[in-house]
Amino acid sequence: MNWSVRTANSIMERLPRLYEDKGYNGKWSYDYGVVLKGFETVWKITGEEKYFTYIKENMDYFIQEDGSIKGYELDEYNIDHINNGKLLFVLYKETGEEKYKKACELLRKQLQTHPRTSEGAFWHKQIYPYQIWLDGLYMGSPFYAEFQTTFAHGEGIEDIIRQFRVSYQHLLDQKTNLLYHAWDERKVQPWADTNTGLSENFWGRSMGWYLLAIVDTLEILPRETEGRDLLVQMLNRTLQALVNYQDPKSGVWYQVTDKAGEKGNYLEASCSSMFVCAIARGIRLGVLDREEWEKQLVKSHQGLLDEFVLLTKEGWVNLNKNCQVAGLGGADLRDGTYTYYISEPVICNDQKGLGAFLQALAEFEEVMNKEQRNDNLSYFC
Numbered sequence: 001m002n003w004s005v006r007t008a009n010s011i012m013e014r015l016p017r018l019y020e021d022k023g024y025n026g027k028w029s030y031d032y033g034v035v036l037k038g039f040e041t042v043w044k045i046t047g048e049e050k051y052f053t054y055i056k057e058n059m060d061y062f063i064q065e066d067g068s069i070k071g072y073e074l075d076e077y078n079i080d081h082i083n084n085g086k087l088l089f090v091l092y093k094e095t096g097e098e099k100y101k102k103a104c105e106l107l108r109k110q111l112q113t114h115p116r117t118s119e120g121a122f123w124h125k126q127i128y129p130y131q132i133w134l135d136g137l138y139m140g141s142p143f144y145a146e147f148q149t150t151f152a153h154g155e156g157i158e159d160i161i162r163q164f165r166v167s168y169q170h171l172l173d174q175k176t177n178l179l180y181h182a183w184d185e186r187k188v189q190p191w192a193d194t195n196t197g198l199s200e201n202f203w204g205r206s207m208g209w210y211l212l213a214i215v216d217t218l219e220i221l222p223r224e225t226e227g228r229d230l231l232v233q234m235l236n237r238t239l240q241a242l243v244n245y246q247d248p249k250s251g252v253w254y255q256v257t258d259k260a261g262e263k264g265n266y267l268e269a270s271c272s273s274m275f276v277c278a279i280a281r282g283i284r285l286g287v288l289d290r291e292e293w294e295k296q297l298v299k300s301h302q303g304l305l306d307e308f309v310l311l312t313k314e315g316w317v318n319l320n321k322n323c324q325v326a327g328l329g330g331a332d333l334r335d336g337t338y339t340y341y342i343s344e345p346v347i348c349n350d351q352k353g354l355g356a357f358l359q360a361l362a363e364f365e366e367v368m369n370k371e372q373r374n375d376n377l378s379y380f381c
Contacts, residue, residue, distance in 0.1 A: 002361070004038075018031070039051045039358070082110065083143070104151070134179055138213040142217050181206040205271040215282055218287055243296065247260065252267050322348065324345040
């Protein structure tokens with residue numbers, strides 16, 4: 001049994017309803033979208049209807065017949081709340097039910113009035129004014145791109161490219177080619193450098209979000225899209241930089257990317273899964289050179305299995321060493337220091353980690369199976 005199928009089955013058996021997971025209490029949380037995008041890939045690869053049904057049943061708890069979304073408030077202006085909308089496109093395509101299109105339109109309406117920086121990049125949240133977080137590119141941009149290409153004849157794509165260009169310009173560290181977690185345009189947040197507005201550290205999962213945002217958007221945008229090549233360059237440059245900070249023995253990455261030898265740092269499952277997924281998806285899309293990246297992909301995929309996976313007596317897949325959450329500012333006054341990032345709880349089977357892991361597994365298997373099919377075809381020819 002493929003690891004992706006094994007993991008998807010484990011999630012379904014452990015959590016028939018994602019929103020009933022401890023700590024969620026039925027709220028509209030972006031975590032579900034990370035998991036369910038993995039299920040979408042597994043469904044497409046296997047053709048097994050149970051995976052599509054799992055997506056639909058979990059989303060139908062929230063999506064009402066009139067297109068309203070249980071627990072969603074547009075005027076919160078939280079970019080995280082856009083993420084689950086990525087599943088609405090496949091649900092609408094497969095079922096034809098208008099409620100999914102209406103829900104898409106509701107989320108798109110948020111982006112029409114969502115507050116922005118002076119250069120046009122979305123704030124992460126209304127409660128985090130003038131701030132760009134790497135996380136936000138994953139939450140909003142692929143949905144935005146798919147809406148415009150599906151329902152708006154591809155109009156306004158330049159605004160999506162702008163989100164990536166502006167964030168990259170401000171969050172890139174020229175010395176390492178890594179990306180800082182966040183930037184404050186006003187340079188007034190307690191976590192922000194008063195000269196640059198940047199947060200202090202390179203958090204692994206934030207770069208993972210950014211890389212997934214790039215490959216997901218690249219998959220949606222037509223190849224002739226102006227500015228698409230900029231996203232390809234960002235993907236290659238960031239992944240090349242991350243290879244320099246990979247744990248050479250395991251092939252995976254640390255919670256705080258550039259501080260491998262410092263006390264308390266640890267190899268972290270969600271960011272490592274995201275990097276593997278970005279490499280595999282990049283190869284599949286043809287924006288990463290297979291000859292250059294396949295060996296790296298195989299090594300890091302095996303690292304995920306060796307470093308983070310434990311099986312239960314039932315045969316369920318457990319994913320260990322997930323940072324539960326990390327952010328900046330807010331009511332908890334999160335200061336963005338190294339000590340902060342290593343102090344957040346490390347848990348097993350966090351939905352964000354499981355979702356990224358499932359996506360990585362499915363992408364890896366698709367890429368490697370495609371190569372095997374091509375080899376077989378060449379042999380018979």
